[in-house]
Each structure stands twice: as C-alpha cells, then as structure tokens.
Amino acid sequence: MMKREPGMVSVVVTNCNRELFLKECLDSLHHQTYPKIEIIFVDDASTDRSIGVVQSWMKENGVDANRLLLVCLSRNAGYSGSLTTGLFLARGEFIAVQDSDDFSHLSRFEKQVSYLENHPEVSLVGSNYASFKNEDHQQRQYTPANWLKYGEEIRKVYRNGGHCVCNGTIMFRGAIFDQIGGLTRRIAGAEDYEFIVKFLNIGARIDNMPEILYYYRFHSNQRSLAYFGKGGDPS
Template sequence: MSTDQHHAAVGSGHPLISVVVPSYNHGRYIGACLDSLMFQDYPKLEIVITDDASTDDSVAVIRRFLRDVAGATASYACRYDAAEDVIERAVHPRYARTGRRIVFLRAEANGGSTANYNRGLAHCTGEYCTFVPADDICHPQLFSALARPLLDDVADFAYADMFVVDDDMRILREFRLPEHSFDASFRNWYLCGVAKLYRRALHDRFGPFDETADADDHECFLRFALGGARFIHVPHTLYSVRSHEGRENGLHAPGRFARLLEHSKRLTLMAREREPAPPGAWREEMVSTVGPVTPDAPGVPGAQGANAPHPVAERVVLTDEERSFFTEGHGATAPQPPSDNDTEARRG
C-alpha cells in the first residue's frame, strides 16, 4: 500500500478537522506555521488561511506556499551506482498529495483579528475546528492527540500543553496547564484555550467569536463552558507559541493587550458568579434552539457583532484531487504550480 493509499484508508474513519489560520503582517512566520499543519499525522485537514489585508509580504508567502503544495518536489540520496560513480536521488512531492484541502481568503480591508477569525470560521466545513495564529507552530501529533477524546465522545473541547519559544525557536519555557475543572480553567484564570480542538457544532449552538470582545477567545470558550460543553486536558506538549517580547504589535500592542487583560479579569469574575450547565446539556438544547444563542439568553454572555458579513476580495481553493485551483473575487488568479526550472520550489 502506498503512502497516499494508507492515508486515504486511515482518513476514512476520521472526521474532517478545519483549522483557521488568521494572518496579519506575519509574512516572516506564516510559512513555517502552514508547514507544521501540512505535516500533521492526522489524515484529514482543511486549512483555511485568512489574511486581513496585510501590508507586508504575507500574501506573497501564502501564494508561494500554494504553488509549492501544487507541485514542488524534494529528493534524497537513495543509491550509489559504482559503475557510473553516481549517487542516484529519488524525487518525491514535497507535500503529501492526499488529506489536505486548502482555502485562502484575502480581505480587501483590515477588519481586526476577531472578524478575521469569524471570516475563516464561516468557510469551515469540518466536524471539528480550531484556529492557529500564523506565528505559532503545531507539533506533528497535535490534532491526532486532541481528536481522540472527541472521537471517543468523552469531551467536546480538548486542549494541550505548549512551549513558549522566541523567534529563533529557542524554548523559553514549557507551559503545563491544569487538569480541567471549571474552577481551574475559568474561575482562577483563563487556562485552556491556546492549543485546542473542539466540535464546530459549539459555534452552531453558541455563536461565533464576539467581535466586540477584547478577550475574544476567553469570552467565546467561557460561553461554551457555561452552556455545558465538556472540556478535557491532554497532558502532552504539542504546540509552540511565540513570545511577543520585542515585537509588541496587533493583539500584543501595549494598549490593546492591557484591554484584553482587563476584559479577562471581568470574565473571570463573571465565571465566579455563575454555574455552568450540566455537561453535555448543549446537545439537547440544540434540538430546540434555532440558530446561535442570543446576547440576552439567560446565564450566557452574548456574541454581539459576530453575525456581521465578512467579505473577501479573493478566495482560492486548492483541492485534493490533482491539486487543482478554484478562484473567486476581483481579478483573482490561481497561483501557478512551479515550472520545471523553478529550482527553489524543487529544492531537495
């Protein structure tokens, strides 16, 4: 059985995982982030890259990645031919040719990080989903490990431990999170939401990310927890998050980050005043609930502003079959596969 056939056979019993990769001016980092997703050992991933009108070279880096996925090769030394005194090399695709669907969304104007999450989420089709910031790195077993408790139906939301690394990928510290309880993950402080995977149906029940929230993931996942989502800690270090020391911008700009911490303080106090619904209650409620929970639903923070449209200037889809492109948008053109003389794309 070939590698592709093996992945197809294994993938047939695994739900599709959708991974949103929100990007804004992360051209230096996003290539490594996307590579870390392509080489996951989980067989079925949908990678939704959503660029929020970057002003650096992010879009060029993403287009290069799409071209490489479509046709770049690598090689390795495999045999010494003594008669000809030649070391023969075997050529193979640089990226696996099965199990990955890639969607690239380019916004025409910058709308902010939370709107960018929701833009990507709106294009997800997987049973499970998450988002991975474009400057982070997923270790190869991240999604296979986090999907297991969801597949076994013992949890709706799984999270793992992580390394904190600098721009040279030096490990600054290992961050081990507590075993889950509502107290440990939400009442003491927010400790669960970086390396994570969860059922996309939670968004169907409780709505997308709140675009008015400074601590958007904290607010959203607290909404899940209050509604009865089952959380579990997977005690393995499966992710590397980059330290922002020395490059404090975007979410980590001093004023922006201070507002995020203040909002997290308020959410922590809110958690101390409320009791979560019984584990799994959200599933029964979905049967009688039409659409996501509304802002004035009893006991649950709302998702104000989350249903606003998120138009894109361009949408490119790279399919699994023959690595073909489909494009939409104003003057959108498919990134072309590398040519035979494109030595950079075919480096070994």
C-alpha cells in the same frame, strides 16, 4: 447550515502582517500525521507580503484550494472578525485554531481527534504548549506553560473570572460551534476568553491535554503584547 464532513479537521489560521513566520506555520499543518485536514487561511488586510508568501507556498508544495482556502479580507476586521469568518467557512466535524506566528506539533491533530473520539462527553480540548523566542531553530529554548488547568478545575477557574486554556491549541466539535457562533467583537483582547465561556455557558465540557502539542513564538509584534504587555498571556 452546511453539512459537516465526518472526520475532517478544519484548521483556521488568521493572519495580519506575519509574512516572516508563515512558512513554518503552514509547514507544520501540511505535514500533520492526521490526513483529513483543510486549512482556512484568513488574511486580515495585511500590508506586507503575506498573501504572496501563502500563494508561493501553495505552489511549491502542490497545495490547491481544496486543501487550503485563502480568504483575503479587503478591510481589517480584527482578530475576532477574521477568526469568526474562518470558523463559519469550516466544513469539518472538528475545528481547530492556530495563530499564523506559531506552529503545531506534527501529531497535534491526530492526538486531539483521538481524544475527542474517545471522550464523547468533551466538546473542546486544548493542550499544553511550549513558548520560545524568535531565534534561529538550532538556538531555540522551549519553555513549557505552567498556567493551564485540567478536568473540572477548568470550569472553576472560568467561574472565578480566570483563564486556563490557550486559544491557539484548541480543537472543538463543529456541531457545538453551530450552536454558539463566533467570537465577540465587544471585548478587545479578551475575545478568546469569552469564546471559551460560551462553551461553558451551554454546559459543554472542556479539557486540556498535558502533552505539548503547540509552540508559541514570542516576538516584538505579537498580538498579545498589544493588550497584556511584555510577557503577556499567550492565549
């Protein structure tokens, strides 16, 4: 097992054919106010120009392999397979998740790391987020989420089979991941739900921050639509 680097945030981005959204996604990570970040970008056998877009972005922004590790899967492993691949490559004390078609608030990691450092009893923290339709930047209207829960309510919701943490917003302690491992490949469309339950099953504490630190894009080819239909759960 690799030795985790203190203070580092390893953010895992999974991607399959999202070339149109990658620049905004990567820009939001590159310009974070928290300085100690590595990006692990796992491309799940894309057939579009995704890999070329990432390589060009790295060159244009002076980002080398120490800052962004580009992992190109030769076969499609699906969401859980590609995300788990990235999670096992993460070196940081903290691990975060971001979808390649979304983007993060520029102070997201700074605020989440601060929260975990000030709340040592919490193993995983998510945040509120705002959703938007894929339109021109100046025309976007952002809608805050209203289905998340906080504090002890989170455990109650999952105990009853519900879901109240947005997967794209989560940051968790690498040491806990070393105990529980990655996502299941048995439950298509509910992998993120099962991953959260793994934390709860070992008694780990979870919370959400009420501040909007993540921006979720609605578009015609998003992963959640394949399982939940129009207006599906953006977890």
